[in-house]
Amino acid sequence: MFIPGRRALLLGAISLIPAFAIAQSEETSPIRIGVSGPFTGGSSPMGESMRNGIRIAVEEINNIGGLNGRKIELVERDDQANPELGAKIAEELARMKVVATVGIVNTGVGLASIDAYQKAKVPLLIAVSTGTSLTRKYAPPAAPENYIFRISPTLDLEAKVVVAELKRKGAQKVAILADTTAYGDAGLKAFQEQAKGAGVEVSGEERFKIGDQDMTAQVKNAKATGAQALVVWGIGPELAAIARNKEALGWKAPMLGSWTFSMRNFIDGSGKAGEGALMPQTFIQDMGSSSKNSFLLAYKRTFKTDRIPSPMSAAQGYDGMHLLYLALRQANSTEGTKIKDALENLKSRYQGVITSYNKPFSKEDHDAITQNMLIMGVVTNGRVDYAYADDQKRGALLRMKAQ
Template identity: 50%
Template sequence: MNISLKALVAALALCASTAAIAAEPIKIGVSGPFTGGSAPMGVSMRDGVKLAAAEINSRGGILGRQIQLIERDDQADNSRGIQVSQELINREHVVATLGFINTGVSLAAQRFYEEAKIPVINNVATGSIVTKQFLPPQYPDNYVFRTSANDTIQSALIVNDAIDKRKFTKVAILADSTNYGQLGREDLEKALAAKGIKPVAEEKFNIKDVDMTAQLLKAKQAGAQAILTYGIGPELAQIANGMEKLGWKVPMIGSWTLSMGNFIDNAGKNGEGARMPQTFIQEPNTPKRKAFITAYQHAYKVDRIPSPVSAAQGYDSMYLLAAAIKQAGSTDGPKIREALENLHTKVDGVITTYNHPYTHDNHEAITMNMTVMGEVKNGRVAYAYDADLGTPAQEKKQVKTHPKK
């Protein structure tokens, strides 16, 4: 083989090698509880992400590469969440992760993404502190983002509905013993204090508790006119069913998890009328939402999405991440973070059209005016107020204050 032929062979081999590298998929982690009491949230989020990824891949992927989702079940367990994060980062070499459903898991596990300088978008976890763990000056750059309504927003809406709109003056708080429940309880207390209201009773319960009689009796004896809740579906259903057993019915107004399928199904008629903040309600009131709902129902052979909020937020998080990778022209963690903080193009999501959703100092994509109150009606979540049905969150402008660096 002469020198020129050898050079040609070497060049072709290099081109083939380069093409192979360029064609390698972009690995993105998807972390959440796909089993257990939190599964409706985790599965719906995962399926929303998968739907978005499939759409993006069908259009050629990102940077000419296909998305490969690496799914892991964290079982809503903090220790398992830590293990999953380390595995996704160190073994799977993901460029980013979407997920974290449970606030406690997020707070325990997302530090590994911060250390590795790999972005993570919390698309369901709502604890107010979630995006504030890694702030300056100790951490010059924060790699934790969010596409869900944080508990500061939710607690304000819950209290507004109970105190301002429905004129209750005596409310009790029932919250589970997890980080999610107790941090949410604190946010409720602050929101009530701003209205000059102190809860007449505050009670705690544990995951898998099936008897809320003691907690409900204390609330009843204290004269509570409404129960404000922070927990997840199965235990929330026990609260609704416990009131029925006591022959005592007052409104339940709580965090977005009152929309979970396993609350609605387990509570049955006792769950009717429960209200909660929602970023998305399964109502085809815009073309984008209609297309998303139809695609989800077709892909997963369901009528009612188990957790519509989780599905929509998961879907939108994938599109936001894809836009950042495309803008960065790279899968390098710091470059993706920088792009997320300064997205040049609008991203058409299910919840809203995102227009510069993040800055260096603000990693919250969802604002108060994008969130509406939902209500359980006839076994589904509907708009609590007709006015919100006419002006869905997607049509509302993002109203945000972006602090300068």
């Protein structure tokens, strides 16, 4: 027998099924995090190392149950160090509604990508790129909210540390070679500003393109200026070629540069010509603190090698992912605005492999790394070591963010 009330009850129950299924699905579905970087091409040592660091962090997070029982799932995209492709990837990840992205290696890619993340209110944690403007474009008062964060040093900090090292060595007259990318442009400008402020004369400026294999002419011009040191700003195999050109010319002046001197494609490509090259670092691959030791052992266990193509990139990717996890846990939400707010006021202190993070970000400051965290590395015996024993003794706990 047909009962009208029963039909209404049945229809009501059926209408609840989709909503219940969606809610249940959201409670158990993975939390999707974007990963964007160059996994092929000349910048791939940085991109691959960064991704490996992120993967290790995600494995650790998922092994303890993820976030409220939901596992982290990475959505990885290869930007090939191409700004146009990087911009398309940023738009794609934003459309996919990833809750956040960790990545960005090349400054040019970053400049092309940040607008999409900002517009979509998807937090971006820059793990490798040092382009100073990336975290400042939307900083107050330029915009009411800023969704761009960084776990790597800025070019300004790098340049300041390099100039301080030149002063320490007594070099008052230096030449600089920079590549013609956005990274090279920004590095050249930052170095010029820091050198001028410190009273160091820039006696010569030379440029080179990505893919150039012989910079003998530029190195010869730099040497002819009477420079007491050579500063190089670039990425990848070109740096190794410059070191070999310098050695072939018999120029004994010290060579300093950006943190990218620590990459395996420079160390292996330059051979003995790269010995003694100096660069700022956030992380040097040694069995120091317990957190660093644990990370390096995990890397070796996971990827069956202890030769990290770019150790600094791996460490920054690892720490960045763990900081994002803490923000997700604190926000108890996958909503971009709430994650951003949590990052700006992290209540949990995190002992990372780079440093001890205690409120690494604020509403006004989205850069986690301060100058006191940078140390000087030197290429020696085919690896990067501490340039000064005192840096090794300080340890991560003594390199907390300067307030």
